[in-house]
Amino acid sequence: MMRNLPKLQPADRENKLIALHQRILSCRLCQERGYIATARPIVQGRANDRIFLIGQAPGHLSVARGVPFSGPGGRVLQKWLERAGFPPGYLHEHVYLSSLTHCDPGKNPKGSGDRRPSPQELALCKPFLEAELNLVQPRVVLLVGTMAIEAFLGKARLEDIIGTYQEIEKRLFLPLPHPSGVSRWLNAPEHQHLLAQALEHLARWRNEYGLQGGQAQPGSN
Structure with missing residues (x-):
């Protein structure tokens, strides 16, 4: 799914990302083909972000607010980062x-x-996601939920893959369970332990690769 592009200067990457965001925001392909009633794409991120998070699809709260992961799932993800x-x-x-x-x-x-996007919808949006990854060039990619994990790492039980990671083309792919309250997977103590292992990897990379972007809170490790 990934294709490496030549290295670009920061200003060039930012300008290309702005243009890409404009193309994504103006896309109406899924609406025109009848997969969704109304296309309201959203984007958020910067060309110099070192961590790239991929979920299944925006929820209705995120679309209404124009900000990805702005609902309860986003609050859970922020707590995991902390x-x-x-x-x-x-x-x-x-x-x-x-x-x-x-x-x-x-x-x-x-x-x-939420409804799982169809293979046809995934195929229509795939070039946008590929372009985002190639322009941002993140060191760490967080794969949130089963669909995102399977898209990059293949099919696997969450019990077998949460707590592990894979390095592909100099990117570290870290699977995470879906933070939605609809999922009951994290109710099991052994699954919480696997999540803790995943967050330990992320904490190590934060120091090793300078991902901080701000001062850590005392005692947060």
Whole structure:
């Protein structure tokens, strides 16, 4: 899914990212093809962000506010970052926030939670996500939830992959469980232990690769 581009100067990367954001925000492909009623894509991030987070798709709260991960799941993710030693506000101030699709796919018609984007929607949005990764060139990529994990690392049980990481093309891919309250996976103590292992990796990288972007809070490691 990744394609390395020639190294660009910071100003060039920022300008290209601004242009890419404009293309994403103006995209209406899924709406035109009838996959969603209304396309309202959202983007957030900077060209110099060292951590890149990929989720499944924006939820309705995020779309309404125009900010990815602005609902309860975002608050959980911020708390996880703080457990790894990052300061309050780090998620939205220093992490590039993206997802497999940039529009809200809507509610699941068969039950609670959000609808999983279809393969067709994923394929339409894939070039945007690839372009974001290639322009931002992050050191660490957080894969949040089963769909994001499978898109980059293949199918695996959460029990077998949370707490591990893979280095691919000089990027560290760290799987994380979905922070949504709909998921019950984290209710098990052994699963909480696996999450703690994942956050230990992130805490180590924070120091090793200078990912801080601010002062850590005392006792947050």
